Amino acid sequence: MINTDDYMKFVSDPLFPEENKEGDLWFLFQDKMLLVKEEMGKINIPTFKDVKQLIDGLEIKYHLGKLKDKHCFCGEINSAVKVSGELKFITLRESAAIIDKESVSVSGKAAQIIHFHKTNKYCGICGGKNEFANNEFAMKCKECGYTCYPKVCPAIIVGITKGDKILLANNKNFPEGLHSTIAGFVDVNETLEDCVRREILEEVNIKVKNIKYFDSQPWPYPNSIMIGFTAEYESGEIKVDGEEILHADWYSKDNLPILPDKTTIARRIIDSIICK
Numbered sequence: 245m246i247n248t249d250d251y252m253k254f255v256s257d258p259l260f261p262e263e264n265k266e267g268d269l270w271f272l273f274q275d276k277m278l279l280v281k282e283e284m285g286k287i288n289i290p291t292f293k294d295v296k297q298l299i300d301g302l303e304i305k306y307h308l309g310k311l312k313d314k315h316c317f318c319g320e321i322n323s324a325v326k327v328s329g330e331l332k333f334i335t336l337r338e339s340a341a342i343i344d345k346e347s348v349s350v351s352g353k354a355a356q357i358i359h360f361h362k363t364n365k366y367c368g369i370c371g372g373k374n375e376f377a378n379n380e381f382a383m384k385c386k387e388c389g390y391t392c393y394p395k396v397c398p399a400i401i402v403g404i405t406k407g408d409k410i411l412l413a414n415n416k417n418f419p420e421g422l423h424s425t426i427a428g429f430v431d432v433n434e435t436l437e438d439c440v441r442r443e444i445l446e447e448v449n450i451k452v453k454n455i456k457y458f459d460s461q462p463w464p465y466p467n468s469i470m471i472g473f474t475a476e477y478e479s480g481e482i483k484v485d486g487e488e489i490l491h492a493d494w495y496s497k498d499n500l501p502i503l504p505d506k507t508t509i510a511r512r513i514i515d516s517i518i519c520k
């Protein structure tokens with residue numbers, strides 16, 4: 245096997261290794277909450293040694309791959325099981341701000357594989373029972389052989405500029421006062437650029453030009469990926485749709501509203517524009 249340490253820290257692999265090692269990482273969930281271990285004020289992903297007692301009889305269990313020299317597994321713990329001591333459950337969103345960056349990435353994959361398993365127990369073609377395909381992250385029908393793969397729902401997210409100002413909007417699902425960039429799911433057979441134009445027009449009624457790719461971020465809540473863009477204002481007056489967006493305005497560096505936290509691509513787009 246080629247050494248990918250410097251190039252890719254995590255190497256995906258669904259095949260289970262022959263044995264469990266004490267230092268292997270276990271990304272365990274219970275009702276969408278991630279199990280973590282608190283050690284000397286630091287929050288880490290528990291190892292095999294920490295969770296030995298919890299993983300007997302897991303109904304959902306996958307090998308995800310290797311993070312450096314550690315095997316990574318995921319699983320779903322029965323709702324009735326209680327944990328104590330240094331172990332506790334926190335939300336995936338909470339964990340993203342406090343565990344190390346590589347573990348954030350693997351925990352997102354773990355959450356999406358478990359979500360995929362739970363939502364694909366039966367074949368969409370014939371209704372037969374699905375089973376894990378073993379050699380790839382897929383579920384295969386025992387009856388007709390149809391194979392389905394984890395679904396990822398792409399969404400665009402875009403920072404719109406007008407001179408040195410940025411358009412920020414308050415979505416009805418945001419906490420009070422929080423403003424962010426415009427975002428929305430890509431439609432069937434739509435280009436990403438058309439999605440950027442459509443979402444902005446629908447939500448705040450303006451037209452943009454110079455759409456440029458920024459970066460992307462997996463968004464495992466439960467199975468999306470955010471594809472980030474920047475765009476320049478072209479024409480129109482801000483008029484919010486009143487359904488999804490409750491308020492929007494142009495903001496400059498000196499009068500910013502409450503912004504999303506620094507772990508989000510939204511914040512990285514905003515910072516890249518206003519910190520110029």
Ligand SMILES: [Zn+2]
Nearest residue numbers: 367370385388
């Ligand atoms: Zn089938």
